[in-house]
Amino acid sequence: MHYDVIVLGAGSMGMAAGYFLSKSGKRTLLVDSFNPPHNKGSHHGDTRIIRHAYGEGEKYVPLALKAQELWNDLEKVTGKQLFLPTGVLNVGYEKTDFIQNIISSSKTYSLPLEILGSIEVNKRWPGITLPNKYIGCFEPTSGVLKCEECIEAYRELAERNGAAIITNSKVKEIMVHDKKVTIKTDDHTFSANALVVSAGAWSGSLLSMLDLNVPLNPVRKTFAWFDVNEDLYNHKEFPAFSFETSQGHYYGFPNIDGSGLKVGRHDGGETINPDEAILGFGELEKDATDLRQFLHHYMPSTQQLKYGKTCMYTLTPDEDFIIDLHPTYSNVAIASGFSGHGFKFSSVVGQILSELIISGKTEHNISPFSINRF
Numbered sequence: 215m216h217y218d219v220i221v222l223g224a225g226s227m228g229m230a231a232g233y234f235l236s237k238s239g240k241r242t243l244l245v246d247s248f249n250p251p252h253n254k255g256s257h258h259g260d261t262r263i264i265r266h267a268y269g270e271g272e273k274y275v276p277l278a279l280k281a282q283e284l285w286n287d288l289e290k291v292t293g294k295q296l297f298l299p300t301g302v303l304n305v306g307y308e309k310t311d312f313i314q315n316i317i318s319s320s321k322t323y324s325l326p327l328e329i330l331g332s333i334e335v336n337k338r339w340p341g342i343t344l345p346n347k348y349i350g351c352f353e354p355t356s357g358v359l360k361c362e363e364c365i366e367a368y369r370e371l372a373e374r375n376g377a378a379i380i381t382n383s384k385v386k387e388i389m390v391h392d393k394k395v396t397i398k399t400d401d402h403t404f405s406a407n408a409l410v411v412s413a414g415a416w417s418g419s420l421l422s423m424l425d426l427n428v429p430l431n432p433v434r435k436t437f438a439w440f441d442v443n444e445d446l447y448n449h450k451e452f453p454a455f456s457f458e459t460s461q462g463h464y465y466g467f468p469n470i471d472g473s474g475l476k477v478g479r480h481d482g483g484e485t486i487n488p489d490e491a492i493l494g495f496g497e498l499e500k501d502a503t504d505l506r507q508f509l510h511h512y513m514p515s516t517q518q519l520k521y522g523k524t525c526m527y528t529l530t531p532d533e534d535f536i537i538d539l540h541p542t543y544s545n546v547a548i549a550s551g552f553s554g555h556g557f558k559f560s561s562v563v564g565q566i567l568s569e570l571i572i573s574g575k576t577e578h579n580i581s582p583f584s585i586n587r588f
């Protein structure tokens with residue numbers, strides 16, 4: 215069967231693209247090595263933070279706002295709660311780029327932001343012990359996305375729109391010729407007029423089949439859940455958080471319906487080959503000790519480690535994304551290198567990929583995410 219579009223990699227970005235393409239009437243095939251959502255890539259672990267005032271730079275704010283609008287639409291269409299309005303507390307030294315970007319982007323885009331000293335933070339959330347060298351920037355309108363449920367929702371709608379999805383099938387070859395694309399798995403060959411490559415941590419080797427040598431670095435990341443006192447850390451009172459401290463950059467989530475408090479470290483991690491087995495949580499001694507020392511300093515009322523998991527980031531050298539058309543093949547769109555902060559944007563990235571495939575352009579400013587910048 216020949217399709218209008220093949221989406222290679224039906225994870226966070228690919229599943230959203232599959233939804234928008236199929237909604238536009240494109241005969242769409244999604245192919246994935248596993249059965250998304252799954253726990254082998256970058257999108258598992260229950261929750262992802264969505265922030266609007268953006269520490270990584272103002273260029274992300276219009277995308278974050280559009281992404282939020284599309285998540286709200288997805289909730290309406292499915293009748294499911296995918297977003298929890300917990301608010302997000304960003305903590306850091308006042309003079310850092312991260313905090314200054316949050317403050318300036320909230321001003322430029324009139325986003326609600328409460329700038330709090332450490333005493334105010336500690337009083338408002340007694341589960342936090344913030345030293346007075348830090349400030350808190352609380353964004354009351356942002357919050358938490360239920361990541362696997364978001365992917366499930368897009369999958370359900372894409373299939374309802376007529377998209378086909380082939381699971382547990384790893385793409386091993388890609389060929390582009392005369393405006394036609396062919397991909398091969400062990401068992402099948404599929405062709406289409408256009409291709410979206412959204413293969414997360416595996417993108418590097420697939421893009422090299424399209425003559426692109428992109429400096430992508432897949433990194434092992436760890437996160438874990440800790441027992442907590444519900445009164446102090448439940449999601450109706452306690453926000454999601456991102457702490458840029460002198461010991462490292464940590465993020466986390468309140469206790470959601472008995473989950474425990476989830477915490478992970480954003481910086482650091484070990485470069486890996488995504489095709490090889492990755493060490494599980496706790497196989498490196500620092501996995502647990504690192505998170506414990508963060509909690510010991512900043513959230514000392516947290517209790518026992520419940521369990522932890524590993525996941526992968528795909529880092530670009532500047533930690534900005536790649537969202538672009540292939541420089542040679544205008545029928546190939548690429549979304550990769552989401553550098554550990556991409557999930558919140560996956561709704562809008564899916565829409566952008568669909569626009570790039572259908573019309574070759576998008577109204578969003580994706581020039582900072584050009585593949586040619588490397």
Ligand SMILES: Cc1cc2nc3c(=O)[nH]c(=O)nc-3n(C[C@H](O)[C@H](O)[C@H](O)COP(=O)(O)OP(=O)(O)OC[C@H]3O[C@@H](n4cnc5c(N)ncnc54)[C@H](O)[C@@H]3O)c2cc1C
Nearest residue numbers: 223225226227247255256263385414416525552556557558
């Ligand atoms: C621990 C952790 C915490 C995070 N926290 C946040 C957060 O709070 N907020 C936020 O916005 N972002 C966060 N992120 C980042 C975010 O989750 C990722 O940026 C995002 O999920 C990347 O999406 P993706 O589509 O590129 O990759 P994925 O969702 O992994 O999808 C890629 C898909 O491609 C498939 N694939 C790969 N190769 C092939 C092949 N050869 N053939 C067929 N299929 C293939 C894979 O099976 C996979 O399903 C976090 C990431 C991690 C790991």
